[in-house]
Amino acid sequence: MAQCDKLEQLQKEKEQKRILIHTSAREKLLKASDQETFGQAWDFIKENFGELYAVKENVTSLRQAILQLAVMGKLVPQDPNDPPxxxxxxxxxxxxxxxxxxxxxxxxxxxxxxxxxxxxxxxxxxxxxxxxxxxxxxxxxxxxxxxxxxxxxxxxxxxxxxxxxxxxxxxxxxxxxxxxxxxxxxxxxxxxxxxxxxxxxxxxxxxxxxxxxxxxxxxxxxxxxxxxxxxxxxxxxxxxxxxxxxxxxxxxxxxxxxxxxxxxxxxxxPPLPEQHRIVAKVEALMALFDRLEKQIEQQTAKQTQLLESMMAEF
Structure with a gap:
């Protein structure tokens, strides 16, 4: 039981670290003042995607970050051929x-x-x-x-x-x-x-x-x-x-x-064509996040099933 308590505590600490690191990365992404800083923040998220987004709280936070980037004009490139x-x-x-x-x-x-x-x-x-x-x-x-x-x-x-x-x-x-x-x-x-x-x-x-x-x-x-x-x-x-x-x-x-x-x-x-590009990009990303959250739920369900199987042996 002591070992189980220790394992549970370690898992909680790991999830909290995931959330803290993601919060920091998200803030750098949103507050980037130039394209280079923005690219570095986005690269960090991409490189550590699997680890950062193993908890639903981070996925929810990323959804809101994507919306904010979209309406700040940072999600899709501007096209100089668009009518203003x-x-x-x-x-x-x-x-x-x-x-x-x-x-x-x-x-x-x-x-x-x-x-x-x-x-x-x-x-x-x-x-x-x-x-x-x-x-x-x-x-x-x-x-x-x-x-x-x-x-x-x-x-x-x-x-x-x-x-x-x-x-x-x-x-x-x-x-x-x-x-x-x-x-x-x-x-x-x-x-x-x-x-x-x-x-x-x-x-x-x-x-x-x-x-x-x-x-x-x-x-x-x-x-x-x-x-x-x-x-x-x-x-x-x-x-x-x-x-x-x-x-x-x-x-x-x-x-x-x-x-x-x-x-x-x-x-x-934004110009109307850019509005349409923004909407298409956001919808594609939100569909990805839906699948990601489902995978997290399925993984949690598998852990629960394993625990129930173990307990049934006693």
């Missing part, structure tokens, strides 16, 4: 003005962004633009609609998770309630759902084909340029944007953000 983001913003502004004139769009924000508001050193070709100028907000604040046992699905803040929509718990409203409640607009496939509190900052792409009602504490973003949705989802999930949310939020026990504050947060935008 300023050209993309002209298209977005044209569509915004059309919606204001023809459909009474009310969601808009200040145009001017001071240099101190830019929370990353944007790469060449990138621009900042406030969230309220990129998208229409469909916001159902106020009382909660009356729920029934079956009918038209109701999507609440509990369904909007960090990166995806979970249909559980299943809640419903009547046909009559749906028509009287949904007067500010209807979510569409590809729109983004964002939770304003309890929890703050969850984001997901709408992948529901059927009609559904939207509850309070969830804002639907209908982007003026719809094919930016996957990049914006990644940005909002990143630590660097979540920090902006916390800085703009209010409340002591449960942090929340007002729509008026949310729409003024600046968004770092």
């Amino acid at each position: 983001a300023s050209e993309l913003l002209k298209e977005i502004e044209t569509e915004k003005q059309r919606l204001i004139k023809n459909h009474g769009l009310k969601t808009k924000a200040e145009i001017y962004i001071a240099q101190h508001e830019e929370y990353i050193d944007k790469p060449k070709g990138w621009s900042f633009y406030r969230l309220g100028n990129l998208t229409k907000f469909i916001d159902y604040r106020g009382k909660t609609p009356k729920k029934i046992k079956s009918g038209i699905p109701l999507i609440t803040a509990k369904n909007v998770r960090f990166g995806f929509i979970d249909r559980e718990p299943y809640e419903y409203v009547s046909e009559e309630e749906y028509h009287s409640w949904m007067t500010r607009g209807f979510p569409r496939l590809g729109d983004l759902l964002f939770t304003t509190e309890a929890p703050l900052g969850n984001i997901a792409v709408v992948d529901i084909n059927e009609r559904f009602a939207l509850a309070q504490r969830v804002i639907c973003f209908q982007l003026h340029k719809s094919d930016m949705n996957l990049y914006l989802r990644l940005l909002i999930m990143s630590d660097i944007f979540q920090e902006q949310l916390i800085n703009s939020a209010t409340g002591m026990t449960a942090k929340g953000i007002k729509a008026s504050k949310l729409k003024e947060i600046p968004i770092p935008l």
Whole structure:
């Protein structure tokens, strides 16, 4: 038993060292001021990948590091042939003005962004633009609609998770309630759902084909340029944007953000082709991390099975 206790302690110390070394390597990667330092930090992670990522905590941490690198312009190279983001913003502004004139769009924000508001050193070709100028907000604040046992699905803040929509718990409203409640607009496939509190900052792409009602504490973003949705989802999930949310939020026990504050947060935008490259790279890496976590779980399961077999012999 003394030897078993010693072995257990050694294993715990080894896992803690893995986590500490990975944390240090991750910080060097994120804070690298030039390409050479960045390359050295990345090479260290690659060379020690098998040892560092034998624990799920490090894999989770690396996921967030990848998101942060993506929205800082460090994950994929910039292409000088890409039209700059300023050209993309002209298209977005044209569509915004059309919606204001023809459909009474009310969601808009200040145009001017001071240099101190830019929370990353944007790469060449990138621009900042406030969230309220990129998208229409469909916001159902106020009382909660009356729920029934079956009918038209109701999507609440509990369904909007960090990166995806979970249909559980299943809640419903009547046909009559749906028509009287949904007067500010209807979510569409590809729109983004964002939770304003309890929890703050969850984001997901709408992948529901059927009609559904939207509850309070969830804002639907209908982007003026719809094919930016996957990049914006990644940005909002990143630590660097979540920090902006916390800085703009209010409340002591449960942090929340007002729509008026949310729409003024600046968004770092790459050229549209680069956005698509970033999304493709992140999705490929996240699939790799999924497989890695599964392998870790299987290895843990094998250890558990071995222990159970040993104990069965006594």
